[in-house]
Each structure stands twice: as C-alpha cells, then as structure tokens.
Amino acid sequence: MDFILHVPVIGLLLQFIGYLLSVMATNGSLIITLSTPIALGALCGFMNERSGVVNIGIEGMMLFAAFVGWYVAALVNGGAPSNPGPMGITLPLLVGLLAAIAAGVAVSALHAWLSISVRANQIISGTIINIEALAITGYLNLLISQNPIPSAGNFQSFVVPHAAASVPILGWLLTTFLAHGPITLTMLVLVIVLQVLLFRSRWGLRTRAVGEHPRAAETLGIDVIRLRYRNVLLGGVLAGLGGAWFTLEYIGTFQGGMTGGRGYIALAALIFGRWTPIGAFGAALVFGIADTLGQAVSFNPPTGDLGAVLSGVPEQVFSALPYLVTIIVLAGVVGRSIPPAADGQPYEREAKAT
Amino acid sequence: MNLRRARDAAIIPALSIVLALVFGSLIMIFSSPLILGLDLTLPLLAYKALVEGAFGSFGAVVSTIVNASPLILAGLAVGVAFKAGLFNIGAQGQFLTGGLAAAAVGVWLAHAPGPVAIPLALVAAILVGSVYGAIPGFLKAYTGAHEVVTTIMLNYIALYIVAYVVTGPLRAVGATFARTPDVGNATLPILVGANGHLGILFAFVAVPLAWWLLYRSTIGFEIRTVGAGPDAARYAGMHPRLLIVVTMAFCGGLAGLAGSGEILGLTGFMPAGYSTNVGFDGITVALLGQAHPIGIMFAGLLLGAMRAGAPLMQIEAGVPSQMVDVLQGAILFFLTAEVLVRYLFRIRAKSAKVAELQTVASSYGGQATPAP
Secondary structure, three states: HHHHHHHHHHHHHHHHHHHHHHHHHHHHHHHHHHHHHHHHHHHHHHHHOOOOOOOOHHHHHHHHHHHHHHHHHHHOOOOOOOOOOHHHHHHHHHHHHHHHHHHHHHHHHHHHHHHHHHOOOHHHHHHHHHHHHHHHHHHHHHHHHHHHOOOOOOOOOOOOHHHHHHHHHHHHHHHHHOOOHHHHHHHHHHHHHHHHHHOOOHHHHHHHHHHHHHHHHHHHOOOOHHHHHHHHOOOOOHHHHHHHHHHHHHOOOOOOOOOOOHHHHHHHHHHOOOOOHHHHHHHHHHHHHHHHHHHHHHHOOHHHHHHHHHHHOOHHHOOOOHHHHHHHHHHHHHHHHHOOOOOOOOOOOOOOOO | OOOHHHHHHHHHHHHHHHHHHHHHHHHHHHHHHHHOOOOOOOHHHHHHHHHHHHHHHHHHHHHHHHHHHHHHHHHHHHHHHHHOOOOOOHHHHHHHHHHHHHHHHHHOOOOOOOOHHHHHHHHHHHHHHHHHHHHHHHHHHHHOOOOOHHHHHHHHHHHHHHHHHHHHOOOOOOOOOOOOOOHHHHOOOEEEEOOOEEEHHHHHHHHHHHHHHHOOOOHHHHHHHHHHHHHHHOOOOHHHHHHHHHHHHHHHHHHHHHHHHHHHHHHOOOOOOOOOHHHHHHHHHHHHOOOOOOHHHHHHHHHHHHHHHHHHHHHHHHOOHHHHHHHHHHHHHHHHHHHHHHHHHHOOOOOOOOOOOHHHHHHHHHOOOOOO
C-alpha cells in the first residue's frame, strides 16, 4: 500500500492528511487552548447577534479587557509573589480576571448604548471600539513600560493525574479536554450551557424571537430593548473572559495589539457555526487547528517527501494560515449560513397611542 | 458648491473634534502620573506643541501636507467604497501591497532613468493595490463573504506577504535590519521644503477625480445607486456584482497609490516591519469627511496635521504620539453619538451620518446572501 504515498499529487495530499491527523492527535490540548479566545469571542458575538445586534468590536473588547486584566493583576500583586493555589490561582489573578470582565462589560455597555439607544450604525460602533481600544491600550502600555511593573504571572493548566492520563483512549480525552487553565475550562462549560439555554429555556426562546422578529416579540410582551441590553452586556462578560485569556492564562504579559485579529476570526467562526454555541466552538477548533499546524510545522516538521515540500514553503505562509482559512471558510459557507433576520437593525418602538 | 450646505455639514464634525480634544485632555491628565507626576496643564502643553509641530513654520506646514496626502488617498479608498455600500477596512492591506509593488519595481529599475522608473513603479502599485482590493470585492459579490471580515483578514495576510518578500527574495544585502535595497532613480523628486515629494500632488489630483467619478459620471451614478440599495440598482438594469468588484478595485488602486508615495517619496525602501496605520486612519478620514471627496480632503489635512505635530508633542510634553490615535477614536465616537454632541451644545445641527452605511449593516446582518 505504501506506493500510493509516492503517487505525485495524491500521494503528497495523503501524506499531508496523515501529518495533519498526527498533529491533531498529539496536540489536541494545544488546539483547544488556541481556539479559546476565538470561541469566547464567537460566544460574545452569539449573545449580541442572536438578539439582533451586530458586534464587530469583539477584537477591541478583548484587547481592552486583556490590558485591564493584566494591569490590575500586576497592581494588586505589587511585586510580592503570592502563594498560588491549584491551577496557579492567586488573589491578584482573580482580581485581574474580575477587572477584565468588568472592562468587557463596560465596553459592551458603550456598544449597547450606541447601537440600541442611539440607534447608530452598529458596524461603525464596533469599528470605533476596535480603533479606540488599540489606541488607548497602546498609549497606556507605552507609558507603563517606561516604569515597568512586574506582572502577576498567569493561571496554570490543570494537571490530569498520571494514573488517569496513561489509560489509552480515556487518558487522551482527559488531557485534551481537561489539561487547561480555568478560563479555557470555563469556555468549554459555557459552550454547552449556552447551547442548552438557547434552545431549551425561556431566555433562549425570547432571545431568538427578538433576533428574528422584534416587532412580534414586543407584541407578545417581551421588552426588546431591555433584552438586547442584557444580552449585549452578558456578551461583554464573555469578551472580558476572552481578553483575560491572553494576559492571565496564555501569556502573563501584555503586548500592544496582542489579540492579533482573533476577535475578527471569531466573527467568521460565528457565521461558520451558524449562530449556535456548539457550531461556533467547532468552527473555532478549525481555526485552532490552523494555528496549531502553523506552530507544529516549525517545531515538529514532517519527514519524507512532504517534509521536503513543506520546508520550501516560507514560514509566513503558516503564520498566515488562520487568516487564509477564515477567508476560504467564509467564501465557502456564507451563502448557506443565514443570520438572525433582525441582525444589525436598530429597533424602534412604535409610538404610543395618544 | 453650496457654501451654506458645506457649513451645515461641518458643524457636527467640528464639535466632535472639540469634544475629542477634551476627552484626550482627560486621558492625558489621568495618565500623567505615569509620566512625571500629576500635571493638570499637560494637555495645554501637549496641544500647543501639536499645533506648533503642524503649523508653526514653513517646514511644519509642508510636513502636514506630506502627512495628509496618503491619508486623503486612503480616505478616498474607504469613502468611495462607502458610496457603493461597502466597508473597505482593507485599505491598510492595499496600501502595504501597493507600497511593496512600488518598492519591488523601484529596486528593479533603480538604475533606469527616473521618467521611466517612476511611472512604472506607480503603475505597479496601483495595479497590485487594485487586485488586492478586487479580491474582497469578488468574494462579496460572488460568494457573499462579507468584506468587513475578509478585508481585515487580507490586512493580516498583507503583513506576512511584506515580511516574506522583504526578508526573503528582496532583502538588501548587508543592511542592519530586514529591508529592500534603495529604489534609486525611482525616488520621487522633492518639490517643496525638506520632504515635500511629488506624491503630495497625487492626493490633490485624486480628490477632484473621485468627485467627478462619483457625481458626474455614469459609473458614479451606478455606484451610488448600488450604495443606496443593491436591489434597486438591479431593477434599474445595473450590475451590482460587477460594480462591487470595480469599486473595490478602484479603491484598492487609490490605497496602493498612497503606499507607493510613502515608499518612493519618503523612505526610499520597504522595511519588513513597516508600521504605519495610514490604511486604518483612512476609515477615520472617510467618516469625518462624510464620504464626500471634499470633506475627505479637509479631514485628511486635519489628521495629517495631527500626525505632523505628534513628534513635537512627544518631545515637548512627553506625551506619546499614540495620543493621536486616541484622539481619532474619540472623534469617531462623538461623530457617531451625534445626539450627545447636540445635547452638550444645545444645537440642532445637520446629521453627519454616511447614509450608505445602512447598506453595509444590512448586508452584514439580516440579508447576508446576495440575490442572484
């Protein structure tokens, strides 16, 4: 059977698929780690868009939250190392996490006010958030870096007990899904909880109604404006968590523009996942795989013909992979993925009869 | 031109700028403990230096115009797309790839006579920028992939394309950092002052050209009809899909031209980590100028003045030049929250909204799929 692998194009393709599968099998944990900010960003977008508010400001929300979380944690820490609990949890990190969430909610409140009350253009509102978040965090970070303060470190991954991790298949599942820091684990729980709530709860039904036909929902006694506000603010919690992942879990420091477009990829994940939490998580995994593949090629390059071919490919191609995949995915699926009908349209109450 | 109408249209933008300056002052005061200790007069010092750096001398004014011209081109690249109901966030990527093309041709023709090298480098920049702009246009028109996401992705990809070309095939031998060789004879001649290169004329040619295209040509009428609503355009027998691709190509060409001006006129080579935000600033310029070419010209001059003054602000007040980015974001915020402006100043002014943005929003949400 081996000869198939040497047929010119098909062989190379098969080798690539084999390599991709081996990367996925050996890096399952990393894939989920790298998809966390995309998944949390997509969940934030989910909360917004399902109730009819377009949010392209997720990138800015996460960046701002990442900055605030990191800075507050460092301030609380004050250079004195505290005694870490399980998963590296310390008081400064927890305070930082709360601050990041508060920052996400605060920026979301701005977005909610502009897009729901002012009825401004929602795309522009998101753009402003992206521009201003990049500017303010860059400005303040530059000032802080003139007198740098030590960071408060970051959360550590949960360690799966060795006995459990060495069981053949179960061990792989456990390390892939559980060997993570608290934010990633929270994300995994949230995906399931939100999926259930969307289709099985009163809140989910109302949210879907408001996102599809706000006028009808209002007629049935649902307060459209209030529900939209609540969902956008809750979305801010998720964007805050996503931002905190960057500075409090993945890396322990802040860099200008460190979200690197993950908030925009989250928008694509939401579309690819057809506006459901599970779907968005699945889509986030695809981007996580693209990210992981880019890293794996340099750390653990394939051997044989494929290795020879890939070593001729510039490294920048692999760095650009998540962005390329996003475009290809969008171009491929968007026609068949239908957004909530009232998405992006400000709601105006009918005038009261006088 | 109706002067009264122009004045009415300028009220909200002008007041937004005032409020943004106030917001910037607050940020400066609250962050001043990080610089040298709490300082309530820091904003005055900073703004004074900003104005001085932008208009304080002949050289400063030239610097303002040099900074403004790529911003005007990038503003047009975003603004003309607005008129077609498209949000071209990708001006940054078109700017970078256009600049890279200009650098590549410039390096190739570095020893050819200037009158040959310069036009060819400029044409290469416009062509490459156009193609890079046409890609998201094509994707939007024929697959429905919304340009808001695809153009941003292409911006990141452009960064990697530049990094690859400049660190790989085009890397200058013996340079201390990764950059292309000098563009030699393809360098744009200096017309005025220390750095007032030929490229500053492009912007002031492009403004009337864009105005004529939008308001006096058939294709401009079609572009504006598509911007008002693709369905109406289709019923009128126009071809929205083709128009989307053509508009994006035109806008990409403008951004590419802006990139070539920066490379051929200012740096003389392309560095690997080329860190300017001209393409992104184009969004602010286009919105502040209400997507009208004349408005864009004034908005570009204003932001160009800020960029020109920023270095002096950094030297004299210790306020990092990123403050200009903060101000830009704040201007956009007040422009969008115009109810706030009206309330604070107790005025009823004409709205400064770009009407076609409604098409952008509704194509992103609700009706994402283009009808055949």
